[in-house]
Amino acid sequence: MNVSASGDRANYPLRQELLPTAWCAGCGIGSVAGIFAEAVKEKGITADALALYSGIGCASRIPDTLDIAHCRISDSMFINALGRSCDSNNGKKAVVFLDNADIMYTGLEDWVHLDAGQDMLFIHTNNLIYVETANGVYANTPFARHTTGKSVLPFNMSGLAIEHGARFVARWTPLQIGWMKFSIIDALGKNGFSYIELLTPCVVLKPDSSVVLSAADRMLFYDRITRFSDPLDCQALDLRCPSKIAVGLFADR
Amino acid sequence: MAIRIEIIDDRCKGCGVCVELCQFEVLAMHDDPGPGGKHIPHVIDLSNCVACGMCEMYCPDNAITVIRKTEEIKIG
Numbered sequence: 001m002n003v004s005a006s007g008d009r010a011n012y013p014l015r016q017e018l019l020p021t022a023w024c025a026g027c028g029i030g031s032v033a034g035i036f037a038e039a040v041k042e043k044g045i046t047a048d049a050l051a052l053y054s055g056i057g058c059a060s061r062i063p064d065t066l067d068i069a070h071c072r073i074s075d076s077m078f079i080n081a082l083g084r085s086c087d088s089n090n091g092k093k094a095v096v097f098l099d100n101a102d103i104m105y106t107g108l109e110d111w112v113h114l115d116a117g118q119d120m121l122f123i124h125t126n127n128l129i130y131v132e133t134a135n136g137v138y139a140n141t142p143f144a145r146h147t148t149g150k151s152v153l154p155f156n157m158s159g160l161a162i163e164h165g166a167r168f169v170a171r172w173t174p175l176q177i178g179w180m181k182f183s184i185i186d187a188l189g190k191n192g193f194s195y196i197e198l199l200t201p202c203v204v205l206k207p208d209s210s211v212v213l214s215a216a217d218r219m220l221f222y223d224r225i226t227r228f229s230d231p232l233d234c235q236a237l238d239l240r241c242p243s244k245i246a247v248g249l250f251a252d253r
Numbered sequence: 254m255a256i257r258i259e260i261i262d263d264r265c266k267g268c269g270v271c272v273e274l275c276q277f278e279v280l281a282m283h284d285d286p287g288p289g290g291k292h293i294p295h296v297i298d299l300s301n302c303v304a305c306g307m308c309e310m311y312c313p314d315n316a317i318t319v320i321r322k323t324e325e326i327k328i329g
Contacts, residue, residue, distance in 0.1 A: 021314055214268070216269040
């Protein structure tokens with residue numbers, strides 16, 4: 001009898017002893033960890049060839065689940081510190097697990113100083129949380145949606161990455177996690193700055209009853225609100241668009 | 254091809270994504286909460302399984318493994 005490799009997760013670079021993870025039930029961050037491990041295995045990259053980085057927030061714990069050396073930067077100058085660290089990682093491919101908390105903490109100003117030719121892959125779990133107060137961080141209503149409180153402009157990090165000269169840019173939701181795996185495989189083979197965004201909102205409420213959607217219901221929600229964009233259609237990236245959210249590959253150069 | 258689905262109860266948080274995404278109604282959630290008070294999935298009809306691996310791929314906690322066993326054929 002032969003057992004196929006796809007049925008043997010013990011061989012993946014996942015640290016089995018650290019499972020289950022600390023994330024909420026059904027959170028897309030857990031999917032990112034598993035899919036990244038599979039992508040690394042399929043690409044045939046050894047742990048020695050990778051250097052993982054993360055900052056603060058839930059997504060910063062993804063490298064903890066992987067048996068690959070990683071560095072956590074809890075610095076208000078995250079991007080600057082990242083650039084300095086990557087310069088000294090002896091040619092290893094840098095993979096950065098970015099969280100919205102990193103962006104809120106550091107601001108986006110540092111992005112303009114990021115060297116677009118630097119060999120970095122950003123995997124951003126955009127949980128659509130924007131508001132930070134003294135008591136913590138909260139979800140807020142995206143711009144142009146109905147609300148009784150304030151609305152905020154959603155991040156358009158994919159658009160920013162394209163403007164910054166990223167070689168590879170893609171956006172997915174947990175429903176398209178299989179597509180995301182192929183994006184990670186492609187991006188790991190690119191030299192230079194790559195960016196992959198996973199839209200995985202922390203909380204989704206039913207507008208009529210304010211009931212929080214379960215993880216399973218959220219998959220149906222993702223199916224309803226997303227559409228596969230035309231390849232390389234950068235104009236579709238704006239999350240303020242009242243129609244469906246565009247997912248897919250947006251830059252490959 | 255023989256198929257086996259392994260569910261590691263200790264890892265599962267009972268989100269139900271695997272049950273929702275299974276196209277062939279192989280999995281269902283337990284009606285009664287298990288240890289820790291969470292409802293975990295179990296296999297109800299393995300004969301329907303085509304080993305597509307959707308449950309394995311989507312599980313955020315790597316709690317499901319689809320094991321596909323094939324008979325080795327010797328020629329000569």
